[in-house]
Amino acid sequence: xxxxxxxxxxxxxxxxxxxxxxxxxxxxxxxxxxxxxxxxxxxxxxxxxxxxxxxxxxxxxxxxxxxxxxxxxxxxxxxxxxxxxxxxxxxxxxxxxxxxxxxxxxxxxxxxxxxxxxxxxxxxxxxxxxxxxxxxxxxxxxxxxxxxxxxxxxxxxxxxxxxxxxxxxxxxxxxxxxxxxxxxxxxxxxxxxxxxxxxxxxxxxxxxx
Numbered sequence: 134x135x136x137x138x139x140x141x142x143x144x145x146x147x148x149x150x151x152x153x154x155x156x157x158x159x160x161x162x163x164x165x166x167x168x169x170x171x172x173x174x175x176x177x178x179x180x181x182x183x184x185x186x187x188x189x190x191x192x193x194x195x196x197x198x199x200x201x202x203x204x205x206x207x208x209x210x211x212x213x214x215x216x217x218x219x220x221x222x223x224x225x226x227x228x229x230x231x232x233x234x235x236x237x238x239x240x241x242x243x244x245x246x247x248x249x250x251x252x253x254x255x256x257x258x259x260x261x262x263x264x265x266x267x268x269x270x271x272x273x274x275x276x277x278x279x280x281x282x283x284x285x286x287x288x289x290x291x292x293x294x295x296x297x298x299x300x301x302x303x304x305x306x307x308x309x310x311x312x313x314x315x316x317x318x319x320x321x322x323x324x325x326x327x328x329x330x331x332x333x334x335x336x337x338x339x340x341x342x
Contacts, residue, residue, distance in 0.1 A: 175260035175299045177221045178214040183207065183339035185309075189233045189244070191331020193274070194317050198242040202232030204333055210253070221255040221262060233331065239278045244329050247272025247313065249291045260299035267292040270313045274329045276320050283322045287329070289315040297339070305339045 185208060190201035210225030227249055234243035248271055255264030270291040275284040295309030310332065317328035 175257070176214065177212045177255070177257055177262055179341055180211050181339040181341045182209045183337050185227070185335045185337030187333050187335025189231055189331050189333040191233070191329055193242045194328045194330070195325040196240055196242060196323065196327055198235045198237045198240055200233040200235045200242050200244055200329065200331070202234060204229045204231040204233070204335060206230060208337065214257070219257045221257050221264070223253040223255070224251070225253055225266070226250045240323070241277040242327070242329070243275045244331070245273050245275060247315065249311070249313070251291060262297040264297070265294050270315060272315050272329070274315060274327060276323055276327065278322055281322050283320055285318040285320065287315040287318050289313065289328070303341045305341065306337070307339065308334070308336050310334050
């Protein structure tokens, strides 16, 4: 699944790059009417807010369960772009509700929610932005067995990459892969330290102010 996610990111990035290059071609007398000209000096700087939808899959430490399911949430961030340089620096936070869960024998593990606070470093090609991202992750891991339930809010880290395309002056769309590691904590009902490691692929839309 990780290989599929990375291949999807590469294919989308290649398609967007070809689109950006096509926008730079000379169309003669029709050039003043091409949509792509609006993005020749696209600015990634400033505040943005958006939403996302995706899928997560992973495994629980010291337990055979492999929770997976759909995820969805909101994100907000701020970008800096020094002068006319192609480099874009930013910070982003998000909060996600998830349906990731699995039952194996008497054990059921689920991840009802998680969030991240990440730095971002990107390289802009007009209205196309490729970026890497990483930082703090946090979320809930819940265990259930024989009618008993126990939940822990765990801290951890995340690392990922993505591509984003501006399709209107204030709007952009993105696809992103994140690997998230929620650290182990001691569960009484399992008698073991359990944590959740997972990958997530998500698509989102941002509005820039």
